[in-house]
Amino acid sequence: MEYIHDTEKFQFHNTVVALGKFDGMHKGHQLIFDKLIQYKKEGCKAAVFSFDRPPMNMLKHKDVSVIYTHVEKTKLLSERGIDIYIEHPFTEAFSRLQPEDFVKEILLKKMGMKILVVGDDCGFGYKRRGNVELLKQMEKDHDFRLIVIPKLELNGAIVSSTRIRSLLKEGKIEEANVLMDTPFMIYGPVVHGNHLGKEVLGIPTANQVPDSEKLLPPNGVYVSRIYYKGRQYYGISNIGTKPTIEGKKHMGVETYILDFHKDIYHKEIRVELLHYKRPEMKFESLDALSRQMHKDADFARKYVEKNF
Numbered sequence: 001m002e003y004i005h006d007t008e009k010f011q012f013h014n015t016v017v018a019l020g021k022f023d024g025m026h027k028g029h030q031l032i033f034d035k036l037i038q039y040k041k042e043g044c045k046a047a048v049f050s051f052d053r054p055p056m057n058m059l060k061h062k063d064v065s066v067i068y069t070h071v072e073k074t075k076l077l078s079e080r081g082i083d084i085y086i087e088h089p090f091t092e093a094f095s096r097l098q099p100e101d102f103v104k105e106i107l108l109k110k111m112g113m114k115i116l117v118v119g120d121d122c123g124f125g126y127k128r129r130g131n132v133e134l135l136k137q138m139e140k141d142h143d144f145r146l147i148v149i150p151k152l153e154l155n156g157a158i159v160s161s162t163r164i165r166s167l168l169k170e171g172k173i174e175e176a177n178v179l180m181d182t183p184f185m186i187y188g189p190v191v192h193g194n195h196l197g198k199e200v201l202g203i204p205t206a207n208q209v210p211d212s213e214k215l216l217p218p219n220g221v222y223v224s225r226i227y228y229k230g231r232q233y234y235g236i237s238n239i240g241t242k243p244t245i246e247g248k249k250h251m252g253v254e255t256y257i258l259d260f261h262k263d264i265y266h267k268e269i270r271v272e273l274l275h276y277k278r279p280e281m282k283f284e285s286l287d288a289l290s291r292q293m294h295k296d297a298d299f300a301r302k303y304v305e306k307n308f
């Protein structure tokens, strides 16, 4: 997959384009990607066109957290079969571009767009004036086809990134996962921790440090599924700052992988959160923490046997 970012220089031909942020790459987004893959089979290149983050002072509200970071999104899009992923700089000049000009100058000329796939509530161009009506008008006079995908509803409400973000913040991981294509995950390299896990607590934990922009569910212990080098494992993960351990505090994800014995420092792992077990706590001793972590691991084993 070609990942275009921090530049306005690109030239493509014969593309089927999806327009949007696609945070979470949820089940609604997947309907749009299905179309892209369908037209890819007919000879088009599948392209996802997004913007990088507007500058802070242009944002209406301060919560800038995302379900998936750039790295995670890039990984998921490439696995999905997307050929081109553009994060176009959202400059002051760009924000003033009229929607008609955006379609003509960027999508038709620079993207070589033949087919455009959008959700029925899409908005783009200066003051988000561009919408499905405008695209339908433009389709009459320009050489592209428009495909509009209606919003997906599940459990009586529309599937949206906002809804998923709220569920994650409330700790409703299983409800959020129902709306997502694959369960909420953290993807990134395994880093060194304090080396207490294996030696002192009797439970090695693979540590990841999520990006500060990444939204995480409440601190606590979660049954997890791990992908490493294409293989699937189950485990138990702690999200939080390890209040029992002295020292500098930062948010981390620590995973004990069941039936696994390899050194995976600096290797990429994907940790999917499946089920919330308990909040993160401050224990009075490392012994007490170790006892609880062993109980958590037993719980995960039983949970996985029962549910998977």
Ligand SMILES: Cc1cc2nc3c(=O)[nH]c(=O)nc-3n(C[C@H](O)[C@H](O)[C@H](O)COP(=O)(O)O)c2cc1C
Binding pocket: 192, 193, 194, 195, 196, 197, 198, 201, 204, 205, 206, 207, 221, 236, 237, 238, 241, 242, 243, 244, 245, 254, 255, 256, 279, 280, 281, 282, 283, 289, 293, 296, 297
């Ligand atoms: C299943 C599990 C539960 C955990 N629960 C807690 C907890 O409640 N409180 C806490 O301070 N740390 C908790 N941790 C984090 C441990 O403190 C951490 O894994 C341990 O200190 C080893 O860290 P290290 O990898 O840096 O050596 C938990 C870790 C796991 C894997």
Ligand SMILES: Nc1ncnc2c1ncn2[C@@H]1O[C@H](COP(=O)(O)OP(=O)(O)O)[C@@H](O)[C@H]1O
Binding pocket: 190, 191, 192, 193, 194, 195, 196, 197, 198, 199, 203, 204, 205, 206, 207, 255, 256, 257, 258, 259, 260, 261, 262, 263, 264, 265
């Ligand atoms: N079952 C396992 N689950 C997690 N990590 C494991 C496992 N088996 C071996 N490891 C390795 O052990 C490391 C964790 O050991 P640990 O003593 O907790 O050190 P650290 O503090 O550096 O995380 C992991 O990063 C990984 O390389």
